Amino acid sequence: DAGITQSPRHKVTETGTPVTLRCHQTENHRYMYWYRQDPGHGLRLIHYSYGVKDTDKGEVSDGYSVSRSKTEDFLLTLESATSSQTSVYFCAIRGSGTQETQYFGPGTRLLVL
Amino acid sequence: QKEVEQNSGPLSVPEGAIASLNCTYSDRVSQSFFWYRQYSGKSPELIMSIYSNGDKEDGRFTAQLNKASQYVSLLIRDSQPSDSATYLCAVNISGGSYIPTFGRGTSLIVHP
Numbered sequence: 182d183a184g185i186t187q188s189p190r191h192k193v194t195e196t197g198t199p200v201t202l203r204c205h206q207t208e209n210h211r212y213m214y215w216y217r218q219d220p221g222h223g224l225r226l227i228h229y230s231y232g233v234k235d236t237d238k239g240e241v242s243d244g245y246s247v248s249r250s251k252t253e254d255f256l257l258t259l260e261s262a263t264s265s266q267t268s269v270y271f272c273a274i275r276g277s278g279t280q281e282t283q284y285f286g287p288g289t290r291l292l293v294l
Numbered sequence: 295q296k297e298v299e300q301n302s303g304p305l306s307v308p309e310g311a312i313a314s315l316n317c318t319y320s321d322r323v324s325q326s327f328f329w330y331r332q333y334s335g336k337s338p339e340l341i342m343s344i345y346s347n348g349d350k351e352d353g354r355f356t357a358q359l360n361k362a363s364q365y366v367s368l369l370i371r372d373s374q375p376s377d378s379a380t381y382l383c384a385v386n387i388s389g390g391s392y393i394p395t396f397g398r399g400t401s402l403i404v405h406p
Contacts, residue, residue, distance in 0.1 A: 212392060222398065223382070223397060223399055229393065281326050283384075285339070288336075
C-alpha cells in the first residue's frame with residue numbers, strides 16, 4: 182500500500198459539466214500521474230507532475246487539465262465533460278529509491294451521460 | 295513512437311500448469327521492464343521488475359528479459375485460479391522523467 186487515495190471513487194455526471202478528480206498521497210513522492218484505462222486501449226497517460234506546480238502533458242491530454250499546489254495532492258479536471266471521457270481513471274506515484282516502479286491508486290469510475 | 299505489444303488473449307491454462315505471458319517492445323534504449331497484475335475492477339499492482347538480461351525469479355513468478363530480441367516474458371509456475379487476471383507489461387527508458395509505456399495487457403484464465 183503506497184498510501185494513495187482517490188476521490189470520488191464513482192461519479193456520474195452530464196455532458197458539458199466540469200469534473201474534478203482528486204489524488205492524495207501520504208508519502209511525499211515527487212512524481213504523480215493520471216491515467217485513463219479503456220477497453221482495447223490499456224493505460225494511457227493524461228498528465229503527470231514532477232513536483233509542486235510542475236506538470237506536463239501525456240499522450241491523451243486534450244480536454245483535461247491538472248494542478249498540483251502541494252506535494253500530496255494532484256487534481257485532474259475535465260473542463261467540460263464529454264461522453265468520450267467515460268472511463269476509469271487511475272492515479273499513480275513513482276516509488277522512491279532506485280526502483281523505478283509505479284504504484285496505483287484504487288481508481289475512479291466516471292460515467293458521462 | 296515507443297510501442298509495447300502483448301497478445302490480448304485470453305490465455306487459458308489448467309490449474310497447476312505453467313502460464314507464459316509475452317511482451318515485445320520497439321524502443322531499443324529501453325532499460326526497465328515491469329509486470330503488473332490487474333484483477334477485474336481493481337488497480338494494477340506490481341509483481342515483477344527486471345533490468346538485466348536473463349531470468350529473475352520471485353516465488354512462482356519468473357521474469358525473462360532478452361534485450362537483443364526486445365522481448366520480456368513472465369512465467370507463472372503452478373498456476374492457480376487466483377492468478378486469473380490481466381497482466382500488463384510496462385517498459386521504460388531509465389533516467390529523467392519516469393514515463394513508462396504500457397502494453398494493453400494479456401488476460402489469463404486458470405481453470406480448475
